[in-house]
Amino acid sequence: MVNPVLLTGIAAWAVAQILKLMIATAVYRKFDIVYLTTGGGMPSSHSALVCSTAVACGVSAGFDAPVFAVAVVVAFIVMYDAAHVRRETGEQAKVLNYILRNWEELKPEEFDAELKELIGHTPLQVAVGAVLGIGVGLLGSFIAFGL
Numbered sequence: 552m553v554n555p556v557l558l559t560g561i562a563a564w565a566v567a568q569i570l571k572l573m574i575a576t577a578v579y580r581k582f583d584i585v586y587l588t589t590g591g592g593m594p595s596s597h598s599a600l601v602c603s604t605a606v607a608c609g610v611s612a613g614f615d616a617p618v619f620a621v622a623v624v625v626a627f628i629v630m631y632d633a634a635h636v637r638r639e640t641g642e643q644a645k646v647l648n649y650i651l652r653n654w655e656e657l658k659p660e661e662f663d664a665e666l667k668e669l670i671g672h673t674p675l676q677v678a679v680g681a682v683l684g685i686g687v688g689l690l691g692s693f694i695a696f697g698l
Contacts, residue, residue: 556607559691563603563684567596570683591641595672597633598680599687601626606688611696626681634677 572586574593586592605622612618672680 555691555695556604556611559607559688559695560600560604560684562691563599563687564596566687567594567599567680567683570594571596590637591672593672593676593679594683595630595633595676595680598626598630598672598677599684601629602681602684603688603691604684606685607692607695610689610692630677630681633672633680634674638672 568587571589571592571594572582572584575586576582590597601622605619605626608616608622609619
Protein backbone atom coordinates (compact mmCIF):
# COMPACT_ATOMS: atom_id res chain seq x y z
CA MET A 552 0.00 0.00 0.00
CA VAL A 553 1.20 3.51 -0.82
CA ASN A 554 1.58 5.95 2.07
CA PRO A 555 0.19 9.32 0.87
CA VAL A 556 1.85 11.23 3.73
CA LEU A 557 5.26 9.89 2.74
CA LEU A 558 4.61 10.51 -0.95
CA THR A 559 3.59 14.10 -0.19
CA GLY A 560 6.86 14.70 1.66
CA ILE A 561 8.91 13.17 -1.16
CA ALA A 562 7.02 15.26 -3.72
CA ALA A 563 7.82 18.46 -1.80
CA TRP A 564 11.50 17.49 -1.63
CA ALA A 565 11.57 16.77 -5.38
CA VAL A 566 9.84 20.06 -6.25
CA ALA A 567 12.31 21.96 -4.06
CA GLN A 568 15.29 20.23 -5.68
CA ILE A 569 13.99 21.01 -9.19
CA LEU A 570 13.39 24.63 -8.20
CA LYS A 571 16.90 24.74 -6.72
CA LEU A 572 18.34 23.59 -10.06
CA MET A 573 16.29 26.16 -11.97
CA ILE A 574 17.19 29.03 -9.61
CA ALA A 575 20.89 28.13 -9.58
CA THR A 576 20.90 27.91 -13.39
CA ALA A 577 19.31 31.37 -13.63
CA VAL A 578 21.57 32.97 -11.02
CA TYR A 579 24.90 31.41 -12.06
CA ARG A 580 24.00 31.13 -15.77
CA LYS A 581 25.30 27.57 -15.79
CA PHE A 582 23.32 24.32 -15.77
CA ASP A 583 24.72 21.95 -13.13
CA ILE A 584 22.77 18.75 -12.53
CA VAL A 585 24.42 18.46 -9.08
CA TYR A 586 21.78 20.87 -7.75
CA LEU A 587 19.20 18.07 -8.05
CA THR A 588 20.89 16.19 -5.21
CA THR A 589 22.81 18.80 -3.24
CA GLY A 590 21.93 20.33 0.10
CA GLY A 591 21.92 24.08 0.68
CA GLY A 592 20.59 26.75 -1.64
CA MET A 593 17.15 28.15 -2.43
CA PRO A 594 14.69 26.73 -1.51
CA SER A 595 15.46 24.42 1.39
CA SER A 596 14.35 20.94 0.38
CA HIS A 597 14.75 19.84 4.00
CA SER A 598 12.19 22.44 5.08
CA ALA A 599 9.87 21.53 2.23
CA LEU A 600 10.06 17.82 3.12
CA VAL A 601 9.37 18.16 6.84
CA CYS A 602 6.68 20.85 6.49
CA SER A 603 4.87 18.93 3.79
CA THR A 604 4.96 15.77 5.88
CA ALA A 605 3.72 17.64 8.96
CA VAL A 606 0.82 19.19 7.04
CA ALA A 607 -0.14 15.83 5.52
CA CYS A 608 -0.04 14.27 9.02
CA GLY A 609 -2.33 17.01 10.28
CA VAL A 610 -4.78 16.65 7.41
CA SER A 611 -4.87 12.85 7.61
CA ALA A 612 -4.84 12.32 11.40
CA GLY A 613 -6.15 15.65 12.61
CA PHE A 614 -4.31 18.75 13.72
CA ASP A 615 -4.92 17.74 17.32
CA ALA A 616 -3.34 14.28 16.83
CA PRO A 617 -0.06 13.39 18.57
CA VAL A 618 1.53 12.40 15.24
CA PHE A 619 0.98 15.96 13.97
CA ALA A 620 2.62 17.39 17.11
CA VAL A 621 5.64 15.11 16.65
CA ALA A 622 5.90 16.03 12.97
CA VAL A 623 5.84 19.76 13.79
CA VAL A 624 8.53 19.39 16.47
CA VAL A 625 10.74 17.41 14.06
CA ALA A 626 10.14 20.07 11.38
CA PHE A 627 11.28 22.84 13.73
CA ILE A 628 14.41 20.89 14.68
CA VAL A 629 15.31 20.23 11.03
CA MET A 630 14.72 23.85 10.03
CA TYR A 631 16.73 25.20 12.97
CA ASP A 632 19.59 22.87 12.08
CA ALA A 633 19.47 23.94 8.42
CA ALA A 634 19.47 27.65 9.22
CA HIS A 635 21.99 27.63 12.06
CA VAL A 636 24.21 24.58 12.49
CA ARG A 637 24.61 23.63 8.83
CA ARG A 638 24.89 27.26 7.73
CA GLU A 639 27.70 27.89 10.24
CA THR A 640 29.51 24.80 8.93
CA GLY A 641 29.35 26.30 5.44
CA GLU A 642 30.77 29.61 6.69
CA GLN A 643 33.66 27.75 8.34
CA ALA A 644 34.28 25.89 5.07
CA LYS A 645 34.62 29.25 3.27
CA VAL A 646 37.32 30.38 5.71
CA LEU A 647 39.18 27.09 5.51
CA ASN A 648 39.04 27.09 1.71
CA TYR A 649 40.43 30.65 1.67
CA ILE A 650 43.31 29.58 3.93
CA LEU A 651 44.05 26.58 1.74
CA ARG A 652 43.95 28.58 -1.52
CA ASN A 653 46.37 31.14 -0.10
CA TRP A 654 48.72 28.86 1.74
CA GLU A 655 52.23 29.66 0.47
CA GLU A 656 53.83 26.41 1.55
CA LEU A 657 53.22 22.94 0.17
CA LYS A 658 49.74 21.71 0.93
CA PRO A 659 49.39 18.29 2.50
CA GLU A 660 47.69 15.83 0.19
CA GLU A 661 44.62 15.50 2.38
CA PHE A 662 43.80 19.18 1.75
CA ASP A 663 43.62 18.88 -2.06
CA ALA A 664 39.83 18.87 -2.28
CA GLU A 665 37.93 22.01 -1.36
CA LEU A 666 35.39 21.75 1.41
CA LYS A 667 31.72 22.13 0.55
CA GLU A 668 30.60 25.67 1.37
CA LEU A 669 26.94 25.39 0.37
CA ILE A 670 25.75 23.27 3.28
CA GLY A 671 23.21 25.25 5.26
CA HIS A 672 20.51 27.78 4.50
CA THR A 673 19.71 31.39 5.17
CA PRO A 674 16.56 31.98 7.20
CA LEU A 675 14.83 33.11 3.97
CA GLN A 676 15.73 29.85 2.22
CA VAL A 677 14.34 27.88 5.17
CA ALA A 678 11.15 29.97 5.17
CA VAL A 679 10.62 29.51 1.42
CA GLY A 680 11.19 25.76 1.80
CA ALA A 681 8.69 25.68 4.65
CA VAL A 682 6.04 27.56 2.64
CA LEU A 683 6.68 25.27 -0.34
CA GLY A 684 6.35 22.21 1.91
CA ILE A 685 3.12 23.44 3.45
CA GLY A 686 1.69 24.11 -0.02
CA VAL A 687 2.67 20.71 -1.37
CA GLY A 688 1.45 19.10 1.86
CA LEU A 689 -1.98 20.68 1.46
CA LEU A 690 -2.19 19.88 -2.26
CA GLY A 691 -1.03 16.30 -1.75
CA SER A 692 -3.46 15.81 1.11
CA PHE A 693 -6.36 17.14 -0.93
CA ILE A 694 -5.45 14.74 -3.72
CA ALA A 695 -4.80 11.74 -1.46
CA PHE A 696 -7.60 12.19 1.04
CA GLY A 697 -10.16 13.88 -1.21
CA LEU A 698 -10.64 16.85 1.05
